[in-house]
Amino acid sequence: MNQKLLFIINPHAGKGAIQNSALGCIDIFVKAGFDVTVYTTQKPLDATNIVIERAAQFDRIVCAGGDGTLNEVVTGLLQHTDRIPLGYIPAGTVNDFASSLGIPKHPLEAAQIAATGVIQQVDIGRFADRNFCYIAAFGAFTNVSYTTPQAQKNLLGRTAYILEGIKSLPHLKPYHIRIETSCGQSLEDELIYGMVSNATSIGGFKELTPHDVRMDDGLFEVVLIRQPKNPLDWQTIFNELMQSKGDSKFLLRCKASKLQIFSDEEISWTLDGEFGGTTKKVEISNNYRALSILTAPKTVRSTD
Numbered sequence: 001m002n003q004k005l006l007f008i009i010n011p012h013a014g015k016g017a018i019q020n021s022a023l024g025c026i027d028i029f030v031k032a033g034f035d036v037t038v039y040t041t042q043k044p045l046d047a048t049n050i051v052i053e054r055a056a057q058f059d060r061i062v063c064a065g066g067d068g069t070l071n072e073v074v075t076g077l078l079q080h081t082d083r084i085p086l087g088y089i090p091a092g093t094v095n096d097f098a099s100s101l102g103i104p105k106h107p108l109e110a111a112q113i114a115a116t117g118v119i120q121q122v123d124i125g126r127f128a129d130r131n132f133c134y135i136a137a138f139g140a141f142t143n144v145s146y147t148t149p150q151a152q153k154n155l156l157g158r159t160a161y162i163l164e165g166i167k168s169l170p171h172l173k174p175y176h177i178r179i180e181t182s183c184g185q186s187l188e189d190e191l192i193y194g195m196v197s198n199a200t201s202i203g204g205f206k207e208l209t210p211h212d213v214r215m216d217d218g219l220f221e222v223v224l225i226r227q228p229k230n231p232l233d234w235q236t237i238f239n240e241l242m243q244s245k246g247d248s249k250f251l252l253r254c255k256a257s258k259l260q261i262f263s264d265e266e267i268s269w270t271l272d273g274e275f276g277g278t279t280k281k282v283e284i285s286n287n288y289r290a291l292s293i294l295t296a297p298k299t300v301r302s303t304d
Ligand SMILES: Nc1ncnc2c1ncn2[C@@H]1O[C@H](COP(=O)(O)OP(=O)(O)OP(=O)(O)O)[C@@H](O)[C@H]1O
Pocket: 010, 011, 012, 013, 014, 015, 041, 042, 043, 044, 045, 046, 065, 066, 067, 068, 069, 070, 072, 091, 092, 093, 094, 095, 153, 273, 274
């Protein structure tokens, strides 16, 4: 009997390009021997709900969309005790998670991997009672991904994010933050940015994370940026970011499996590029190898 595949598509993600290649993707799944059921998401959270309700009836889930759609599908999958393998066709604007996993941008190539690739386990982040696939962040530019209008994203792609980021520069503010990590590290400082990630690409840039990122080691990469005092400091921060190593004047980096973050005031978070709510205190923990995802052979840098 054929295996059953549920194909979830967000038709509005990215430039809507998936609309032109959806049929080709389905053809690849059928040729690989799957019986395919297609579901197009109708509204936010639809993907989570359909996965919670129906995933147990399928052998494989494949989703096509941006990081927001992926986050919704993963959140649904984590409600199931069985690890149902997930294929991912990146169809958003930046697609950091896919690029970290080496999943190609071309929908038909990604569909081929979703159908016939190898299953890899990757860590998933837990932020209070929510999940994130590759990033939880606060401060400078983090609102850019969810405040950039969809029409602008569709028209300009990554450039839209950069334009919105430049617009937000004059409004940057520092937060007084205290952080405790599972490794016993403790820090209290004025920070303009904080990022807890499990990816090699952030916002389309490969330089922001260390070179030794493992997506299945139970550890996050943490990057914190101290408050600059004058415009020249921005150049220093930029240079330090591009060096991708160690601590420096404005940058603090570490790895941790669990963190508690406290601030004097409510701070807004982004989870996988979508608004993650505001809070003064949050615990972020690593859900070790919680997701089974299809990748091309030897793409996840494994600790095994
Ligand atoms: N039919 C729909 N109408 C409106 N919004 C939808 C619909 N289906 C899904 N959504 C919402 O669209 C949000 C954004 O989608 P997604 O992040 O996948 O695309 P994107 O914003 O273009 O990509 P990226 O965030 O990678 O740039 C998702 O969080 C989801 O809740």
